[in-house]
Amino acid sequence: MEVRATTEPPLQTGADTVCVGIVEGEGVAHDVADGALGALVESGEASARPRKVAVAHAEGVRWLLVGLGARDGLDAECARVAAAVAEGRARDLGARVLCWEVPHHVDDAFAAGLVEGTLLSAYRFDRFKSDPGDDDRGAESLVLSAHHDVSTPVDAAAVVATAQNAARDLQNTPSNELTPTRLGERARELADDVEGLTVEVDGRDAIVDRAMGAFAAVARGSDEEPALITMRYAPAADATGPVLGLVGKAVTFDTGGISIKPSAKMEEMKFDMSGGAAVLEAVGAIARLGLPVRVVAVIGATENMPSGHAVKPGDIVRARNGTTIEVNNTDAEGRLVLSDCLAWAVEQGAERLVDLATLTGAIVVALGSTHAGLFSNDDAWAGEVEAAAGASGELVWRLPLHAEYAEMIKGRYADIVNTTEARKASSITAAEFLKRFVGDVPWAHVDIAGTAWNLDRPYARKGGAGFGVRLLVDLARRAAAGA
Numbered sequence: 001m002e003v004r005a006t007t008e009p010p011l012q013t014g015a016d017t018v019c020v021g022i023v024e025g026e027g028v029a030h031d032v033a034d035g036a037l038g039a040l041v042e043s044g045e046a047s048a049r050p051r052k053v054a055v056a057h058a059e060g061v062r063w064l065l066v067g068l069g070a071r072d073g074l075d076a077e078c079a080r081v082a083a084a085v086a087e088g089r090a091r092d093l094g095a096r097v098l099c100w101e102v103p104h105h106v107d108d109a110f111a112a113g114l115v116e117g118t119l120l121s122a123y124r125f126d127r128f129k130s131d132p133g134d135d136d137r138g139a140e141s142l143v144l145s146a147h148h149d150v151s152t153p154v155d156a157a158a159v160v161a162t163a164q165n166a167a168r169d170l171q172n173t174p175s176n177e178l179t180p181t182r183l184g185e186r187a188r189e190l191a192d193d194v195e196g197l198t199v200e201v202d203g204r205d206a207i208v209d210r211a212m213g214a215f216a217a218v219a220r221g222s223d224e225e226p227a228l229i230t231m232r233y234a235p236a237a238d239a240t241g242p243v244l245g246l247v248g249k250a251v252t253f254d255t256g257g258i259s260i261k262p263s264a265k266m267e268e269m270k271f272d273m274s275g276g277a278a279v280l281e282a283v284g285a286i287a288r289l290g291l292p293v294r295v296v297a298v299i300g301a302t303e304n305m306p307s308g309h310a311v312k313p314g315d316i317v318r319a320r321n322g323t324t325i326e327v328n329n330t331d332a333e334g335r336l337v338l339s340d341c342l343a344w345a346v347e348q349g350a351e352r353l354v355d356l357a358t359l360t361g362a363i364v365v366a367l368g369s370t371h372a373g374l375f376s377n378d379d380a381w382a383g384e385v386e387a388a389a390g391a392s393g394e395l396v397w398r399l400p401l402h403a404e405y406a407e408m409i410k411g412r413y414a415d416i417v418n419t420t421e422a423r424k425a426s427s428i429t430a431a432e433f434l435k436r437f438v439g440d441v442p443w444a445h446v447d448i449a450g451t452a453w454n455l456d457r458p459y460a461r462k463g464g465a466g467f468g469v470r471l472l473v474d475l476a477r478r479a480a481a482g483a
């Protein structure tokens, strides 16, 4: 969908459908046709109730009156939700050119939220449908009409939402197509396309040569070539702030390996690359936006398969940083991949780290699909991640690390184990495992197992959510500001 901002009034934009927000206790700002819209509010047919939409026809166009709730709740998330609800109705009604009249006295984040909500809601994944059907054809373009120039936040939001939808495409693509190699190609495509972005893709031999014994152990079981994807972004302008290190788990299919998973819902494990997809596309967006921050991103891509050469329970492997690991459960593979990727990111100069990973089923039990789990060794850095989460609507909730949890992953035969004996605090012990590989660098681990797909938001739908793209871009903006 094409997106633009204008200071022209909605009726001069060429839109066939105009969305007008209704705020509690406030009238319609620019009414038309002798108060036709205000009359709908007075009659109760239209109201400020969030997610409510009323339809009217006047002045030759269709009007959607969209409930926004109370004035003090007009934040970016309110905008995303309202825009998604409006997009759904507009689609049903066959709208081709959609215009949002930006409400008075809202900030840039609200205008950005309208763009994000519309683009995310309009997303479809129908590449594999022989006949997608044209009854589900969404709008071709979106115009944001405001009294002042909102083109800067609007254009940026379009870049970010498009990147998020690209991450959803990667997630939704099944593992027979979206292999580690294909993920590496996507990273190369971005580097070819966007100024300041470079990429390096290493295969199995290089992973082994680099003594990444934990990553290599996971990759061993599969005939599919793994990929260690390292992306670097250096802005044209002077960079301020620390070097941001972004790390993503990209297990393109997680069978569990020799500790094989039950077959129910195993197909969902094509989504086990969601952290890597979000990191990859977020870096693309950061570079397209030209944010003044240096980034090094590391994506560990592999399948986790059982086979005659797969790693077996009890095997001991040595990670790149020298730590020895007892692989007691081959289904706890994400931490093995991430351990070497985190250490690699530190070696590549990362001064602040964030990793995104569909790491544990236990985080789904704890937080559902509303918040991702946050774990950190640094309160100030955790605070930045929390602030970015709040602004982006990609919520996180911090859980504790503690010496007692660290004790639980101590090994019997090696330094550490990849799973504990007791099924206790398993999202936390997974985080304690990762912590062993970041040294002194401020680090935040975001466990997105519950939020990566099937998010329960009006602007999401079944399938990949692209969770983390908005969060990471917002965090990069904060890092650029010198966090």
Ligand code: BES
Pocket (backbone or CB within 6 Å): 254, 256, 272, 329, 331, 332, 333, 334, 358, 359, 360, 361, 362, 364, 418, 419, 420, 426, 449, 450
């Ligand atoms: N990819 C899974 C975690 C997962 C499970 C994500 C369900 C989304 C939905 C991960 O590799 C895994 O298998 N974790 C195990 C760890 C256990 C063996 C310690 C888990 O959470 O059960």
Ligand code: MN
Pocket (backbone or CB within 6 Å): 254, 256, 304, 330, 331, 332, 333, 334
């Ligand atoms: Mn697993």
Ligand code: ZN
Pocket (backbone or CB within 6 Å): 251, 254, 272, 331, 333, 334, 358, 359
């Ligand atoms: Zn996994």
